[in-house]
Amino acid sequence: MRRHPFLALTCLLIVVALTACATHSVLTEDARLARIEETWAETPLEVDLSAPPVTVVYPRGPWPDTLLAPSDSIIEGSLPPESLFVLGSVADPRGTLVINGISVPIHPDGGWLAWVPRGPIGILSPGEEYGPGRISTVTIDYRSPSHEQMQRRILFLDKPEPISGHPPAGFVAKQTQVMVSEQNAKIRCGWPGTYDLFPPRGTVLDAVGHTGGARKLWKVPLGDGIVGWIEDIYVTESPDARPLRLDIIPSVVGKVKRNAYGRELTVIEVPLRYRHAYRIQQVAPDQLELTVYGAVSQTDLIIQPFGSRTVDELFWSQVDSTTWKLTAQIDPVWFNGWDSAFDDGNDLVWTIFTTPEIEKRPLEGLRIVVDPGHGGVDYSAIGPTGLPEKTANLMLAQALTRELQKAGAEIIPTRTTDESVGLYERVDFARERQPDLLLSLHHNALGQGINPANHHGASVHYNHRHAHGIAEALYASIRNGGWPVNGLRYQDLALARPTFCPAVLVEAGFMMHPGEEALFRTEAYHADMATWLREGLETYYAGVRQQQRDDD
Numbered sequence: 001m002r003r004h005p006f007l008a009l010t011c012l013l014i015v016v017a018l019t020a021c022a023t024h025s026v027l028t029e030d031a032r033l034a035r036i037e038e039t040w041a042e043t044p045l046e047v048d049l050s051a052p053p054v055t056v057v058y059p060r061g062p063w064p065d066t067l068l069a070p071s072d073s074i075i076e077g078s079l080p081p082e083s084l085f086v087l088g089s090v091a092d093p094r095g096t097l098v099i100n101g102i103s104v105p106i107h108p109d110g111g112w113l114a115w116v117p118r119g120p121i122g123i124l125s126p127g128e129e130y131g132p133g134r135i136s137t138v139t140i141d142y143r144s145p146s147h148e149q150m151q152r153r154i155l156f157l158d159k160p161e162p163i164s165g166h167p168p169a170g171f172v173a174k175q176t177q178v179m180v181s182e183q184n185a186k187i188r189c190g191w192p193g194t195y196d197l198f199p200p201r202g203t204v205l206d207a208v209g210h211t212g213g214a215r216k217l218w219k220v221p222l223g224d225g226i227v228g229w230i231e232d233i234y235v236t237e238s239p240d241a242r243p244l245r246l247d248i249i250p251s252v253v254g255k256v257k258r259n260a261y262g263r264e265l266t267v268i269e270v271p272l273r274y275r276h277a278y279r280i281q282q283v284a285p286d287q288l289e290l291t292v293y294g295a296v297s298q299t300d301l302i303i304q305p306f307g308s309r310t311v312d313e314l315f316w317s318q319v320d321s322t323t324w325k326l327t328a329q330i331d332p333v334w335f336n337g338w339d340s341a342f343d344d345g346n347d348l349v350w351t352i353f354t355t356p357e358i359e360k361r362p363l364e365g366l367r368i369v370v371d372p373g374h375g376g377v378d379y380s381a382i383g384p385t386g387l388p389e390k391t392a393n394l395m396l397a398q399a400l401t402r403e404l405q406k407a408g409a410e411i412i413p414t415r416t417t418d419e420s421v422g423l424y425e426r427v428d429f430a431r432e433r434q435p436d437l438l439l440s441l442h443h444n445a446l447g448q449g450i451n452p453a454n455h456h457g458a459s460v461h462y463n464h465r466h467a468h469g470i471a472e473a474l475y476a477s478i479r480n481g482g483w484p485v486n487g488l489r490y491q492d493l494a495l496a497r498p499t500f501c502p503a504v505l506v507e508a509g510f511m512m513h514p515g516e517e518a519l520f521r522t523e524a525y526h527a528d529m530a531t532w533l534r535e536g537l538e539t540y541y542a543g544v545r546q547q548q549r550d551d552d
Helices: 005-019 029-037 389-406 423-433 465-480 514-520 523-551
Strands: 054-058 073-077 083-090 096-099 102-104 111-117 121-124 133-144 147-158 171-180 195-197 204-211 217-221 227-231 235-237 247-258 264-270 278-284 287-293 295-303 311-320 323-330 335-342 348-354 367-372 410-413 437-444 458-462 485-490 503-510
Touching: 054 133, 054 147, 083 133, 096 111, 102 111, 111 514, 171 217, 247 311, 264 287, 264 311, 264 323, 278 335, 287 335, 287 348, 295 311, 323 348, 335 465, 367 389, 367 423, 389 410, 389 437, 389 523, 458 465, 465 485, 465 503, 465 523, 503 514, 514 523
Parallel strands: 073 147, 247 295, 295 323, 367 410, 367 437, 437 503, 458 485
Antiparallel strands: 054 083, 083 111, 096 102, 096 133, 121 133, 133 147, 171 204, 171 235, 204 217, 217 227, 247 264, 264 348, 278 287, 287 323, 311 323, 335 348, 458 503
């Protein structure tokens, strides 16, 4: 439903002015106005009298068959914070909207976003329908020329979920072994704690016990003084209760290969009898470290990967009595990532990828996986007028694909239609194709209790050092294009976590803001964002090309 363009522009520019004043836009205000104005069509105001006067998109209630809340919504869970956001749309944007006594502006498309105080908390008696307990109400009042005055309520019933961040009480001491039996297993550095290791299927771990209760959390010692925790959903307990024997590593073999796409690979083979836990990390721009827990050195032979553009030298060290380390001295100009796996004989195969030689056109020949997030039954965030994030992501991916193909890149999409693709299915898809770059495209949302007025525009996320430069270049290009920015962020996200190439996740804007959502419906917005992303990549890879020339 299209509205008067000037009103739309005014609402959007207020948002941009409030949140982007600290950016260094290369566009003047008049140029930005002209760019945004191109995205709006001159169409008369039309009101659908059959549509509900007010639709609430968020908070969403427990209604699996619909995205939108029914007329009177009842949400069970923890009471929201003192101030909360509510968003949705109205049938007639000429109306007035008041929520908990706060006047809420209506976007010309009918969308609205409110940051309002929570209603007072009342106490339900045992005789009432939902009692006993506490209750808070959000009251929505709407008047318009085309509809009778109406009032809606969202009732929050205080029925919080059990706190899940802490393990069950008690610890059961038990000396045993557990084997990783599921893909995408995770070892945490504590409980609760962040993900620390990602052991492949078949990894064998010593365990000294588990937490009590139905949900077991196995405690697994690694090196001296290092302890991890892994959930029982990822492992199977071994009937062999003896501690895992130490491996003795006599030699290491490095060699240079080419993959099916013509890219140079440096392959490093570490012989093992058992599938021990291990860690690979880039500890400096010119150093990668492979740490094997449960191994000691008799390493008197290392065959160096002669001819590798990426790996200059391999050397070992014994960190402690049970921890062995192999260091790869690398040339950061050519380094593009790494991967690892156990082969059928339990040897650990460590693959280091080389950046292809960059051509005169910086993106010429680069193999780029473009991943439009979500899709199919996974709608993800929903805008005030009902635009799902999955649709905005696909529109941006299609625009970016066109831009990158014109620049000479080979694009490998994880999806091209509105289909469901699993989170780790996307990662496996990319890993199998060994791309030069992985870009995952999203549009953002906030958790309840955060003031949305403080969050607008794009953020760029990475998880590994070798992706930082690309993330920074993309972020700078978006900012310089005049779009508000919301942070360059290190974050542990599944689509930023891959190591086999630089992986970057872009949150291009916030679905919840009516002005931003309105732009996400337009081809012009996605064309602009795609241009900024392409320009950022060209800037980065032009720099890599110069470094490669200097290195040669």
